Amino acid sequence: MNVLMGLGPFRFEVTKHAYEELDRQVGGRWVEVERIGRRPALQHMGATKSTITLSATLYPQFTGGLGQIEKMGLSAETGEVHMMAAAVGAIGRPLGRWVIEELGDRQSFFTADGSPRKVEVSITLGRYGEDGDGFAGGLW
Numbered sequence: 001m002n003v004l005m006g007l008g009p010f011r012f013e014v015t016k017h018a019y020e021e022l023d024r025q026v027g028g029r030w031v032e033v034e035r036i037g038r039r040p041a042l043q044h045m046g047a048t049k050s051t052i053t054l055s056a057t058l059y060p061q062f063t064g065g066l067g068q069i070e071k072m073g074l075s076a077e078t079g080e081v082h083m084m085a086a087a088v089g090a091i092g093r094p095l096g097r098w099v100i101e102e103l104g105d106r107q108s109f110f111t112a113d114g115s116p117r118k119v120e121v122s123i124t125l126g127r128y129g130e131d132g133d134g135f136a137g138g139l140w
Helices: 067-078
Strands: 003-007 010-013 021-025 028-035 038-047 051-058 081-088 091-110 116-127
Touching (some): 003 091
Antiparallel strands (some): 003 010, 028 038, 091 116
């Protein structure tokens, strides 16, 4: 099994449920501080919310169906928090706790029984924002 990434019980494998694109957004929160006789200064207030968006095209007849996608949608609706790890070589790199904020799919090329042959999926993940990952060492 060649796993690209794990999100709690969900696996993104090279041979099935592999994502084609991974878009990551990170940043910092800055506030403007007015000063007399000088330009305003910027003060860093911590990190913004980090997000990851995964895009994939699945062919259910070859990847074992849509069970994982349906379970991920249920996880988004119930607000489950998952530990995420990315595969780096032969080991996993922990990426912290994440939630599935949104899952969308587009189904096409249907069989006679109504099953889709092609499913395009977009999954948006949000960093949970655990205590202790800020500059104050978990004081707040």
